[in-house]
Amino acid sequence: MTNPPNNAAAGRASAAGPVITCQQLTKRFGDFVAVNGISFEVAAGEIFGFLGANGAGKTTAMRMLCGLLGPTEGAATVAGCDVFREPERIKQHIGYMSQKFSLYEDLTVRENIRFYGGVYGLKTAAIREKTTALLQRLGLAAERDTLVGSLPLGWKQKLAFSVALLHEPAVIFLDEPTGGVDPITRRQFWDLIYEAAARGVTIFITTHYMDEAEYCDRVSIMVDGRIDALDTPAGLKRQFGVASMDEVFLHLARGAKNVE
Amino acid sequence: MRTVWFLLEKEVRQLRRNRSLLGLLLVAPIMQLVLLSFAANYEIKNLNLAVVDQDHSPAARRLLNQFQYTPYFRLVQTRPTSRAAEQDLLDGRADLVLVIPPQFERDLVRGGRARVQLLVNALDNVKAGLASSYASSIVQAYQGEGRPATVAATVSEVRGLEVVPAYWYNPLLNYKTFMVPGILVEIISLIVMMVATLNIVREKEIGTIEQLNVTPIRKWQFILGKLLPFWVAGLYQFTIGLLLARFLFHVPMVGSVPLLYGIMAVFLAVPLGLGLLISSVSQTQQQALFVSFFFLIIFILLCGLFTPTEYMPAWARAIDRLNPLLYIIDIARRILLKGSTLRDVLTPVLTLLGMAVVVNTLAVWRYRKTSG
Numbered sequence: 162m163t164n165p166p167n168n169a170a171a172g173r174a175s176a177a178g179p180v181i182t183c184q185q186l187t188k189r190f191g192d193f194v195a196v197n198g199i200s201f202e203v204a205a206g207e208i209f210g211f212l213g214a215n216g217a218g219k220t221t222a223m224r225m226l227c228g229l230l231g232p233t234e235g236a237a238t239v240a241g242c243d244v245f246r247e248p249e250r251i252k253q254h255i256g257y258m259s260q261k262f263s264l265y266e267d268l269t270v271r272e273n274i275r276f277y278g279g280v281y282g283l284k285t286a287a288i289r290e291k292t293t294a295l296l297q298r299l300g301l302a303a304e305r306d307t308l309v310g311s312l313p314l315g316w317k318q319k320l321a322f323s324v325a326l327l328h329e330p331a332v333i334f335l336d337e338p339t340g341g342v343d344p345i346t347r348r349q350f351w352d353l354i355y356e357a358a359a360r361g362v363t364i365f366i367t368t369h370y371m372d373e374a375e376y377c378d379r380v381s382i383m384v385d386g387r388i389d390a391l392d393t394p395a396g397l398k399r400q401f402g403v404a405s406m407d408e409v410f411l412h413l414a415r416g417a418k419n420v421e
Numbered sequence: 422m423r424t425v426w427f428l429l430e431k432e433v434r435q436l437r438r439n440r441s442l443l444g445l446l447l448v449a450p451i452m453q454l455v456l457l458s459f460a461a462n463y464e465i466k467n468l469n470l471a472v473v474d475q476d477h478s479p480a481a482r483r484l485l486n487q488f489q490y491t492p493y494f495r496l497v498q499t500r501p502t503s504r505a506a507e508q509d510l511l512d513g514r515a516d517l518v519l520v521i522p523p524q525f526e527r528d529l530v531r532g533g534r535a536r537v538q539l540l541v542n543a544l545d546n547v548k549a550g551l552a553s554s555y556a557s558s559i560v561q562a563y564q565g566e567g568r569p570a571t572v573a574a575t576v577s578e579v580r581g582l583e584v585v586p587a588y589w590y591n592p593l594l595n596y597k598t599f600m601v602p603g604i605l606v607e608i609i610s611l612i613v614m615m616v617a618t619l620n621i622v623r624e625k626e627i628g629t630i631e632q633l634n635v636t637p638i639r640k641w642q643f644i645l646g647k648l649l650p651f652w653v654a655g656l657y658q659f660t661i662g663l664l665l666a667r668f669l670f671h672v673p674m675v676g677s678v679p680l681l682y683g684i685m686a687v688f689l690a691v692p693l694g695l696g697l698l699i700s701s702v703s704q705t706q707q708q709a710l711f712v713s714f715f716f717l718i719i720f721i722l723l724c725g726l727f728t729p730t731e732y733m734p735a736w737a738r739a740i741d742r743l744n745p746l747l748y749i750i751d752i753a754r755r756i757l758l759k760g761s762t763l764r765d766v767l768t769p770v771l772t773l774l775g776m777a778v779v780v781n782t783l784a785v786w787r788y789r790k791t792s793g
Contacts, residue, residue: 190793227635230792248791253637263632267438268431279427280636308438 180205180332180363181226186235186244188221195221197386198235203379205331208354208364210377210394214414217383219367220336226365227257227334240331253281256325256333256362260340264321266310270301273309274324281328295323315346322353326362333357335366339373351376371406380406382413389413424638428646436650446616446651450608450658451665457604458597458670465551471498471506471515478526484537484563488519493555503540510542517541517552535564597670602753603726605662606685610692610746611717613655617696618713620647621788622703634790644785648693655689656682666757675760684752684766688773691745694780701788720746748773 181203188196196218203209213219224230226239228248237244240254264273271292278288296302299319309317318338325333335354339347351373358364366377374380374394381391390397390413397409436443470488474481488494498515500506509515520538529535539556543549624630633643659682666672696713703709723730723737724746730738741747748769755761763770 228791229631229634249637252635252790255635257632257635259628259631261628261631263629265431265435265629266627267435272431272434276427276431277632277636279430280424280633280638282424282637 178205179203180207180240181209181365182236182238183226184236186222186225186237187233188218188225188230189233194386196225196232199383199386199388201381201388201391203332203363203365205363206358206361208358208366208376208378210374210380211365211367211383212369212374212380212410213367213383217414218386219383222383223334223336223365223367226251227255228252253328254331256328256330258318258321258325258333258335258338260337262314262317262321264309264317264324267308269306269308270296270312270320271305273320274327277324278327283328291327295327299323315342315349318342318346319350319353322350326357330362332363332365335364337367337369339368339370347373371410374406374410382410384413424642425646425649428638428642429649432646432650442616445612446654447657450612451661453608454601454605454662454665455669457608458601461596461600461604465548465555466492467495468493468516468548468552468555469497469514470494471500471509471518472496473500473503473506473518473520475501475523476521476525480526480529480535481521484521484525484560485519487559487563488556491555491559493552503538507540510540513542515542516548517556519556529564598672598758599754600726601666601670601672602757603724603750605659605666606688606749606753607721607724607726607746609655609658609662609689610720610749612658613651613689614692614696614713614717615710616651616654617647617693618700618703618709619706620651621697621700622706622709625704626706638790640785640788640790644697644781644788647697648690648781651693652686652689655693656686659685672757674757676756676762680763681753681756684756684770684773685749687770687777688745688749690777691773691780694777694784698780698784698787701784720744723747724750726750743776745773745776 179202181201183202184200185198186196186200187194187198199222211219211223221230225232225244226237228239228244228251231248232244239251242250242254244251265276268276274292274295275288278291283291292305296305299316301316301320304312304316309320312320322333322335322338339350342350347370354364354366354376366373368374377394379391379393380397381388382397383389390400390409392400394406398404398406401409401412403409403412436446472485474485485496489496498506498509500509500518503518503520506515506518506520510518518538518540520540522536522538525535525537537560539553539560541549541553541556621630624633663674663678663681667674695716699712699716700709703712719740722728723733723741723744730741730747733741752761752766752769752773755766
């Protein structure tokens with residue numbers, strides 16, 4: 162894999178209006194403010210890195226955008242649907258892959274694809290077609306009748322990613338998708354992400370790997386429920402006068418109060 | 422409906438690969454039915470009898486023989502005094518003591534009325550009740566028939582009223598006829614409610630529920646997809662159970678079996694819906710299981726199978742009106758043994774239908790795709 166150019170977003174993003182918009186989006190659990198008035202926009206086809214220490218509020222924010230968690234106040238839209246009023250409509254237009262592996266381990270590769278295809282309302286012929294294509298692309302054709310539980314973690318995650326894209330969503334939310342896999346598999350995973358982005362899918366990704374942050378078109382860094390920085394990786398490094406994303410992250414995260 | 426089909430397909434595939442759950446659903450109820458139907462027995466045999474015979478007359482001996490001719494009593498001790506026999510009772514050697522007083526024969530011949538004393542160990546009051554009623558009926562029968570013919574002729578006018586019971590719908594008072602339908606629906610309810618209880622919360626524990634919650638699946642589709650496989654399993658269990666009841670236990674089937682099936686189909690939605698409701702509000706399987714047990718124990722112990730509901734205090738009976746098992750057991754007995762028609766059992770059937778609608782609506786409502 163060649164190192165992806167970070168300014169690629171500019172060309173892709175201009176194609177359409179923003180796919181995700183957030184204005185002062187807030188989530189409170191009692192007295193605790195998990196997400197504190199965050200605002201940003203993500204353009205179509207953009208790879209948007211959502212960084213922050215554990216406990217900074219990344220997952221909470223992402224769950225709100227996916228319609229899994231009701232927001233407290235603010236405004237947000239995903240793929241043109243309102244997060245407050247239409248959480249179920251959002252679900253038709255997004256893919257989601259969480260850090261907790263979420264395909265059925267007691268179903269085979271093909272059965273998992275068929276099930277999710279069916280739940281998203283794909284026609285039987287489309288499911289069959291997409292299954293073949295997907296297995297081909299992942300090199301899993303020989304494993305199509307293997308129980309997912311017996312696949313190596315890296316394969317599972319690539320499969321989960323591809324299944325989340327089955328219904329051709331406008332946005333895919335990836336919550337630490339590469340946790341616990343080896344560097345080679347992570348690279349392969351990012352190849353898949355780039356393929357998807359090239360097809361116009363907006364990528365919203367959280368990660369703890371700073372090398373992955375470099376792969377993103379733009380990166381936001383959350384600290385204590387707020388977004389403290391938002392720019393291209395190059396812009397961020399320039400802003401903080403440092404050489405790597407690692408240093409940018411440490412610089413910001415050091416001031417955090419809510420660290421797990 | 423297409424989405425429900427995909428959910429069903431998935432549930433069935435998972436079920437097929439889960440050997441222990443499959444065994445629980447398909448084999449366990451049959452084993453339990455056979456085991457419990459033979460074991461849950463209201464007939465008591467071989468009660469230990471101690472005798473204090475202070476009369477030593479032929480009449481006393483004949484009475485004793487009457488006891489020994491039945492399978493219910495086994496003479497274990499003969500004691501000279503009540504005091505010694507009481508010790509047997511105390512030490513658990515005897516379940517009951519029969520005291521035949523001196524002049525038993527003389528009283529019997531003279532007045533036609535002789536008294537014997539029964540001392541019964543009432544530690545287990547069901548057993549005590551049965552022991553004393555068996556013993557009393559033997560004594561009564563003896564008083565009626567056991568006297569010398571010549572005497573009987575002279576005293577016949579002093580005999581008291583005799584009650585001749587006629588047991589309808591179960592003329593031989595066969596306990597299996599009474600118990601098997603009840604045990605069957607009880608076992609089925611227990612198992613289907615358990616598997617439903619563990620299902621949704623298991624997906625929560627594994628994390629797959631979140632993936633489902635970001636799909637556009639509708640809540641009712643989800644609940645229906647979870648309910649149907651176990652509903653079919655419940656009807657399968659019922660089929661096997663009815664076959665066993667008919668051919669192994671010879672339970673009479675006077676009424677319409679298809680009618681009972683239809684009602685059973687309605688009933689099954691109650692424990693299933695309740696299980697799914699519990700499952701969708703619980704965070705862990707352990708938690709769900711405890712809540713489910715709480716309900717199941719009440720349902721089972723108060724369903725009238727083990728203690729007649731008529732004996733319960735009014736408040737308990739009021740609570741028991743929410744017990745679905747109470748209705749289905751009553752309906753099953755009435756249709757199978759008495760030949761009741763839908764019109765006869767309409768009220769309990771409508772009650773079950775109402776419960777099914779309520780718990781399943783609650784389950785759909787309480788299942789949250791979007792949290793707080």
